[in-house]
Amino acid sequence: MSGIVIRFAVHADVAAILRLIHELAAYEKLLDRVQVSEADLLRDGFGEWPRFECLIAERDGAAVGLALYYYTYSTFAGRPGLYLEDLIVGEAARGLGIGRRLVAQLAQVALERGCQRVDFTVLPWNPARDFYARLGATRKDEWLGYSLSGAALRRLAGDAG
8 A cells, every 4th residue: 555654653743643532532422531632642652661652654644543552461371462552543544454554563563572462442332343353353252341540549549558
């Protein structure tokens, strides 16, 4: 596919990353939940202790997609993995194979770094579920997702003493 380049994000990509995050949030009707800023992304992705990495898809020099991910670790396998937090392809660039190329590049990164798997979650209504199935991803039915946040997180942390 000519004109498409997949590369690692650099600090100069922060504005494009934030724009794509907003585009995803609007698509998922969750725009009111977005709190992240360019400063947050700079600190957490490109600071002294990066908490995430990001692949950028460019089409003719413009950022049109991303795969934002971070490391996990399997205590049973004794091996790292990668968690794909968000795969975003801008609406105007969908259907061009960019999502597949981003995930393929992420798979290559995982293998090069000795990771045993790439994990991710998908909203139940998201048509991307079919896309992931076509890639060979399997749905994990045996595990239920849970989250501690907000007041519950603070309350529990208070019990730590």
